[in-house]
Amino acid sequence: MKNKKTTVIKSLTKLSIARRNFMDIVENVIRAIKFESPEYVPMEYMAFHLKNPYELSDIIELSYGSSKFWKPSRPGETEWGFIFDTAGGRAWGMGRPCSPPLTSWDKLDAFSVPDPYQKERFEAPIYSAALGATLPSAKMQIDYWKKKKYILGGLSLTMFSLMQCLRGDTMILIDMYKNRDKVEKLGDMLLQHHIGLIEMWSSYEADGVIAYDDWGTQRGLFAHPKLFREIFIPRYKKMVQTAHEHDMHFFLHCCGYIYDAIEDIINAGIDVLQLDQPELAGGGGISGIDRLAKTFGGRICFMAGVDIQATLVKGKLVDIENEAKYLIEAFGSFDGGFIARPYIGPQAIGLASDSPQYQIMYKTFRTWGRYPKKLG
Template identity: 30%
Template sequence: MGNIKDNVKRAIHFQYPDYIPLMYYDHNLIEKTDVVSIFVTELAGGPGHDTSEWGFRWELEKNDQGFYAPGSVKYPAITSWDQLKNYKPLVAKKSGRFDYAQKLMSKYPDRYYVANCEASNFTLCAYIRGFEDFLCDLYEEPENVRKLIDIVFDAEEDLIGECAAAGFDAVWWEDDWGTQLAPIVNPELLREFFLPRMKKAVDLAHSLGIDIWLHSCGYIYDLIPDLISIGIDGLNLGQVSLNGVERMGKEFGGKICFLTPGNYQSTGITGTVQEIFDEIEKFTIHLNTEKGGMVGLVSAVSTRLGYGAPLENALALPRAFEKYCGRWNPIKR
């Protein structure tokens, strides 16, 4: 069995990995993980009003279980387009940004490292401007929208360069495009405003030898061909089953790597332990191929409890992934 990092790359790029890699979000389990995800920006979550590196102020809200869950941006950075000329985005070259990452890289050099940039692209622009205002601006202020997009992507491309120089293997964008039923906005608007700059950033990442991962919650099935066309390497869908596991495998298997979590909206919350195991097996059957194309993502137990999962379900998810994926389950060919 080959190097851990090399196996992850082979899974992502359809080069016959030895096994389906796993990523544990909990760094206390780093001995078991193949992929290490590290936040490299300050989105400024937590109680109170904190200012992100992008200038907006974000609040987390306490749920019924006593955990802080994602809330909303209360104070956008740009409340009037008159403020755009003085807007200051994230500065990529920041002292200490990668200190924690480089400690881990030094101790575990054989892992595949992902720089999680948190909110990115469309979602980031909506946070900066204010969600409802930004949706209206796509129709009413297209030139100002394009100016903001250029500012954001210029900074994101600088960050990609810094991440590559720091030794990361991938950059992870978190960009929620979907509702339960359809994309948040007309897909043609995403194609017009965002995909060209996304492709430019992806091309930059590839020229520097690193991958691009994209996260989206919701239903975005009809946009997956666009993501493939611009070169996205890994797709992390927050609700995999919502988009149709069998048809995604049939249509897109072998074309993009699926970075697959357990379903933290339905099965993981209200399903039985057996249903959790069955769902993970289903992912490995339909989304993985003989050449690769899947990485299993295992969220921390505390995170699953925060979403409202009963304890037995929260504990079952890693066991389900470990039954079908990981270094102890080599692929038989």
């Protein structure tokens, strides 16, 4: 494995940062997604240490806010009714979901799904629990960055991950076997909400949307692949269809070991698969990056950074540099197909966006980011 990495890394052609100006940034991202010979590897990089954290990024990922008619009744409460517990502010990010509102399926008929079509969600300042700060509205950000950078509208937690929050981790897994009809009904309710958000992002001229839905544990999917295929994939197909009808791309963030679901993800028409732990897909003596690229490369665009559970937190700087180069070679050898994305929550893994690990990762993606010619 080491010899192979050394060989392909030497074959990469350096790309100076200045060359990013040779092709329009938005066009370059689209070409990477569509395997149409982009000029360089596009990157989403949240530089929290800068006054403008989007300054170095090709992709501007935005969130929507809560309804002006809703106010939390307790700390950490979400508009959906569950709570994000941040251990009194000690935990970075959203926190752990708890207090699910659907403790009984008898509550489903009366359950109120937030209205995705309220404009204030996109036109009022947004408080970010992850950043602990109030951000400018999505509309304001889009008006500033439109046509300068690729605009990616966030759908927040979707489908399975949202069901876990609404029903509880254990209960929703039991329900997928014992209360399938209720899960399907809830899925349809969430689908209409997600489609509404997609339509709203389109109205504000976003270039794509990203769903956050973690399907995997460290060893496999939360449930049998057949259940994900039957319950969630049809609904994702409808979301993707909506995005495509509005000339937007569909990104899916999915953590854990999800190798056994990627074929279905591709069949759903999803354009970009965002992974933070690409090496988790390894098996049989093959690295995760190699296995993903060999099986799925050229069929779906991968969006990833150096593995947050392995090399990024355990490796030396030279290891981080080498893995960043190898990601370009493995996923980007199909006339496109790779978007670099250093993990957007560095504090959650004990780092910072200006730490040496992040700086070497960013520099490597920018310096060596020339897409290699298609291999074989």
